[in-house]
Amino acid sequence: MRWRPLGRRSLTGAVIAALMTTGLIPLAVTSSARAATAPVDSDRAKAAAVVNLALGRPATAGGSNGPYTAGNVTDGTQASYWEGPAGSFPQWVQVDLGATRTVDEVVLKLPAAWESRNQTLSLQASTDGSTFRTLEASTGRAFNPAQANTVPVGLASPAEARYVRVHITGNTGWNAAQLSELEVYGDDGGTTPPPTGTNLARNKPVEATSSVHNFVAANATDDSTSTYWEAAGPSLRPHRQARGRRRRRRRGGQAQPGPGVGGQDPEHPGAGP
Numbered sequence: 316m317r318w319r320p321l322g323r324r325s326l327t328g329a330v331i332a333a334l335m336t337t338g339l340i341p342l343a344v345t346s347s348a349r350a351a352t353a354p355v356d357s358d359r360a361k362a363a364a365v366v367n368l369a370l371g372r373p374a375t376a377g378g379s380n381g382p383y384t385a386g387n388v389t390d391g392t393q394a395s396y397w398e399g400p401a402g403s404f405p406q407w408v409q410v411d412l413g414a415t416r417t418v419d420e421v422v423l424k425l426p427a428a429w430e431s432r433n434q435t436l437s438l439q440a441s442t443d444g445s446t447f448r449t450l451e452a453s454t455g456r457a458f459n460p461a462q463a464n465t466v467p468v469g470l471a472s473p474a475e476a477r478y479v480r481v482h483i484t485g486n487t488g489w490n491a492a493q494l495s496e497l498e499v500y501g502d503d504g505g506t507t508p509p510p511t512g513t514n515l516a517r518n519k520p521v522e523a524t525s526s527v528h529n530f531v532a533a534n535a536t537d538d539s540t541s542t543y544w545e546a547a548g549p550s551l552r553p554h555r556q557a558r559g560r561r562r563r564r565r566r567g568g569q570a571q572p573g574p575g576v577g578g579q580d581p582e583h584p585g586a587g588p
């Protein structure tokens with residue numbers, strides 16, 4: 316049988332498969348493999364959209380009016396709101412997500428029954444809390460009770476952010492900046508807990524003080540009961556020494572002190588300290 320070279324397509328597939336196996340390229344670059352094994356973007360967006368990364372997270376503002384403090388924008392209650400100092404613009408309110416996340420949508424709310432108004436605002440983001448960049452440029456955003464005073468703002472492209480800030484320069488309905496909820500959606504960073512019963516150690520890195528032959532530590536986390544880890548022999552020596560001393564006592568002999576107690580190793584005379 317004659318050897319036949321692989322066609323270009325087969326060869327490319329083989330190379331990609333080898334690189335994927337060794338982790339040199341991510342799965343995402345192979346569109347056909349991605350379609351077969353990973354959820355498509357729309358599915359991921361739907362799954363991510365149910366997680367409000369800002370809920371319950373610390374919120375701060377440049378200023379507040381009495382009891383209408385910044386924490387009201389992340390308490391999950393649309394009826395409670397933050398309000399900036401009267402007659403003072405611009406104002407800002409921000410949330411700390413606790414870690415840098417990939418954000419793709421921000422939803423702004425005012426109490427659902429309030430009469431309609433426009434607030435001129437921009438969205439900003441930061442990864443360190445001090446340097447902010449613009450996510451969405453300043454524009455008038457319409458809060459309308461017909462839409463439950465809810466304003467979803469889909470980002471033009473996903474952004475890395477730990478701090479998401481709403482910067483407000485005007486409000487047609489009240490002489491102050493106002494916001495009742497600042498919701499942030501995106502990748503939760505894998506913080507969703509795994510299903511109950513998941514073996515968290517499976518295929519994770521593992522170490523041991525020693526091993527013998529191919530009975531390596533990784534055998535303890537490979538999810539196979541037919542492979543096992545075994546420590547190297549020398550680590551068992553103290554037990555063997557103790558057994559030898561017990562035998563000598565039974566024969567009426569005098570046990571010799573072992574290493575570490577001032578004597579010599581009975582198995583290796585001259586090897587003591």
Ligand SMILES: [Ca+2]
Nearest residue numbers: 387392395495
């Ligand atoms: Ca609230």
